[in-house]
Amino acid sequence: MSLTLNPYINLRGTAREALEFYHSVLGGEVQVSTFADFPEMAPPGEEHLVMHGQLTTAEGLVLMVSDVPSTMPYAAPAGFAVSVSGDEAERLQRVLWDALAESGTVTAPYTTPPWGGTFGMVTDRYGVDWMVMCNDGPGDAPTVES
Template sequence: MTFYQGVFGGTLTLNEYGAFGSETPPGYGDKVMHGLLEAPNGFVLMGADVPPGMEHQPGNNFAVSLSGDEADALRGYWEKLSDGGTVSVSLEKQMWGDTFGMCTDRFGISWMVNISGTKEA
């Protein structure tokens, strides 16, 4: 989550298992349960770790999408998210008129970034 704070800015709150009382699994008191990033532009990104007893199964079963018309901000996010990751679709103008790209960040999370095209009269 600190990586995403570096991408989006904002205030990061991390909650450890131990903060929730006596139901803390052994050995998990100081491990992060979930994090909440509140970005300066008003959006919130929340992440949760796989809880004890559940198997971690990384995969490509989801992607996070960022969309909007603030081209400079979205291009900046794209640069930071794709740095050290893999670009599968370059961020460029697409046939539907928007600028769009897909990447997988350095932690294996897939991202889609869409910058709305300008409307012509």
């Protein structure tokens, strides 16, 4: 059996904009379905909202977003973070960290933590928390033993 765990971000009216921003940062392919594509589910006046958006990168990263229509309860993203890690220092720094931090709020600077590598936390312009970790080298990510 194969399992995949993907972040799915719910936003209120900014899912398309967020998906376009994440696409500009991560690259990849974007797929978008709006509520208009499913008329029986479309809240009146909100047919243009994103029912399901998906960004899939060449590296296999998958990030999903949707707009929560006004007919459903909504709480801003909280209690989770999207974590991206790897060993491509320049890409993680310039392409990901700098882009997220430019219009976001840095909650932990992108610097060397006690466990090595480079790590930082930022809340992006959509209120989504991100953790970015660059390992010292392949296979140097911290591990937890049971």
